[in-house]
Amino acid sequence: MQFGPWDVQIVSGGTFRLDGGAMFGTVPKVVWNKLYPADEDNQIPMATNCLLIRGEVDGKRHVILVDNGNGDKESDDFMARFKFEGRGVLDANLARHGVKPQDVTLCILTHLHFDHAGGSTRLDSEGKVVPSFPNARYVVQAKDLADAKHPHLRVKASYLPQNWEPLEAAGVLDTVDGETELLPGISVRPAPGHIEGLQNVVVEGGGRRLVYLADLIPTARHIQPAWVMGYDLDVVTCVDERQKVLDEVAGTGTVCVFEHDPEIPAGTVARDAKGKYRVEALGAF
DSSP states (O other), rough: OEETTTEEEEEEEOOEEEEEHHTTTTSHHHHHHHHSOTTSSSEEEEEEEEEEEEEEEEEEEEEEOOTTOOSSSSSSHHHHHEEEEESSHHHHHHHTTTGGGOOOOEESSSOHHHHHHHHGEOTTTTEEEEEESSTOOOEEEEEHHHHHHHHOTTTGGOOOOTHHHHHHHEEEEOEEOEEEETTEEEEEEOOSSSTTHHHHHHHHEEEEEEOOOOGSSSGGGGGGGTOOTTSOOOOOHHHHHHHHHHHHTTTOOOEEETTOSSSEEEEEEEEOOTTTEEEEEEOOO
């Protein structure tokens, strides 16, 4: 899809699985299992729908990646626990669009949890963890980096130092504080609730608008504001933030990208006759 100078595609970083109960919190299994049937381990399929954004602004070519999935460097046991699709998935899917890791100029990270930032680093030929995209700057909210460095016990397992420490050591990790325009038509804005330092990404141009929702609304099945995850740290803030965003986009034609939805990666939001939100699927693009 085209947004002014920006050509945007959804690129998969690979599928994995998470516990269905954790993904739907207090929503009873008898309800969510009809929408998202669980396997024998009570896990449901999750996508890592990353964004590839390309365009030329002020005479400079930009190749931007928004989030990068689980990555390839974790142990076989770790990958088996979450049933990762495999290794090399993101690289292969970028290659289908003619993009090599060294072509990427900017990586926008919605937050530093391993299923969003795991692909930020990789193992080199000597087994050292290095930035995956050697010519890119990486951007994250300052609050999230601070929390990654000193994580609360509740989320410590999601912040893996190997996903961000090599970036900081290489001098390629930048932080922003609050809503920030990174390039003309591309901005980030805080979206607290899941964690305090979460950010959404907004792409605008040519009269069109896209919002990358990350873990604020991880799948199209989470479109009802109260259907929060067990992973969400501050559920009241999360519900309020969802309500605010949904009120903003409903009926406007804004493209919403659902990062973890394997069947509805993108859609527009409308309200039905009873005022409840619904997603009109766009599919992949």
